[in-house]
Amino acid sequence: MNILAINPWIYDFAAYDFWLKPYGFLVILSYLKQKKANVSYIDCLEEKLTSATFGRGKYLNEIIEKPKMFDSIPRYFKRYGISLDKFREKIRDKKPDYILITSSMTYWYPGIIEAANILKKEFPGIKIVLGGTYATLCKDHAKLNSGCDFVFGNEELGDFFKLFGIEYDFEKLYATLPEYDDFYKTLDYIVFRTSWGCPFNCNYCAIKKLFPDFFRLPEDKVINFIKKYAAGGMKDFVLYDDAFFYEPEYAKRILRAINELKLNINFHTPNALHLRFLDEEMAALLKNSGFVNPHFGLETLDSSLQKLWGDKVNRDDLVKGLNLLKNSGFKNGGVSVYLLLGFPRQNLEDLRKDVEFLNSLGARVSLAEFSPVPGTKLFEEYPPEFKEPLLHNNSIFGFFQQDKIRDFWEIKNFVRKLNKKL
Ligand code: SF4
The missing domain is CATH 3.20.20.70 (Aldolase class I)
Known part of the structure; x- marks a missing residue:
């Protein structure tokens, strides 16, 4: 089974790589790989503009139109991460059976909508599955707005793995530490958890x-x-x-x-x-x-x-x-x-x-x-x-x-x- 996994852009007034990695997503992807899924990963935030102390740095960014409700706020609204063209180029040769998108801050959801729109055009008929923090905390909103075919909260991981015919073992999954080398060519820092x-x-x-x-x-x-x-x-x-x-x-x-x-x-x-x-x-x-x-x-x-x-x-x-x-x-x-x-x-x-x-x-x-x-x-x-x-x-x-x-x-x-x- 071929899985295309996406960590989408950040859409915000400000963002900086203060050691941000989609940790839970990388754990799930490492577990899927252990279960023999063929995972291809794209992190829209992988490339940075500058490299500062201890691996932190500025993301690539582009000024974009502000959501209407922010018209009165005198600040630029930006998409942080690789360009849309670069994203299209990165997905071009993929042949996914399923697409996974992760989510973190609830208010970054426009990045998910953008990714889902592009992916749907490139891979018509391929199911897109959304998980992560926004999916868990704002599930109804995500179901209505994200453009994804399935939305799973963290409490529904059993159903998530069932979709792929993969056994869900709570202890094994949460004891997994990410295999970073499978997902990143270069790494400025390592994120981990002991609990x-x-x-x-x-x-x-x-x-x-x-x-x-x-x-x-x-x-x-x-x-x-x-x-x-x-x-x-x-x-x-x-x-x-x-x-x-x-x-x-x-x-x-x-x-x-x-x-x-x-x-x-x-x-x-x-x-x-x-x-x-x-x-x-x-x-x-x-x-x-x-x-x-x-x-x-x-x-x-x-x-x-x-x-x-x-x-x-x-x-x-x-x-x-x-x-x-x-x-x-x-x-x-x-x-x-x-x-x-x-x-x-x-x-x-x-x-x-x-x-x-x-x-x-x-x-x-x-x-x-x-x-x-x-x-x-x-x-x-x-x-x-x-x-x-x-x-x-x-x-x-x-x-x-x-x-x-x-x-x-x-x-x-x-x-x-x-x-x-x-
Ligand atoms: S101590 Fe626990 S519950 Fe309190 S803010 Fe930190 S993570 Fe949340």
Whole structure:
């Protein structure tokens, strides 16, 4: 069976390769290959315009017409990734029995529609199957608008594999790590996970909808995977776990093994780590294994918002955790902490104080801009027009709080200034 698999373009006001790979899709494709499917893969985001530190960089991009509802927003709207002509050229010699398209951010769905339109013209009669985050969180919208013949949410993987007559083994699938060499000619970094899901339940996060359980990969598999790519010269490894430190002994066993191997590689953690689970040994393991500017979750120091948002970390955890990191050798500015910006009932004066406090402790602040995510408890508070996925975009969510735009801009500048001082 020939499968043509597509990671489509990003359609947005802004996009940058902050270590973005369609990880779940690559796991599924690796599993399909193990089951003898013949997979041909096109990543519309594979080529970059620039190469910056640690494998990140600018995507190729082209200014395109803005969706009508964004007419009043004074910014360019772009398609990020290879040109449409290049895409047509890449698919020309393919002979698929099925086409798979993956999806990530819900508001990037115009890229899926574009891909489906082109693919339908080139391969009339061939079924197109859509999966991924948008398909899971906005299934009705995807069924109506994507132009794909089948839309499967993550919870329907059994039906997805049945379509191809392939056995679905939950444990085997989720214990699979991607065979990157089968899909990419060149790689600037490796994305990986040691677990799926998260035992917490923050009410702005859709993780429970995307993966309701918590599943750990066998440690030896993870260690061998890192060893293999490090031996091939890979330097940057990006850990995408949602709860790597949960049950800290597991994380420590992996990190101890990595330390012993002396691989001289970097680890990056764009998904936050949990400060509450830090102890002296964990902090030292992070430092000695090559974690660069590890990111930790905090979101706010306002205790009522902490309760509302999931109550993962409090002020004491923060101070204790940052001290442990400092004692293990992370310098001022060597660690980042996420704060959430743009939550509708948020007091921005309090946020400013949180930024100052973190700065006084020597931590960089990373502002995560809030946007409503379908499938979360908080999403229920939003009016029906937010069923339109384009409105989930955190780049423009601030524009719907017109009175606050200037405050948002000021606080971003304030953070930039304080971070620079560290
Ligand atoms: S925000 Fe992070 S900690 Fe909270 S539920 Fe989501 S993944 Fe888990």
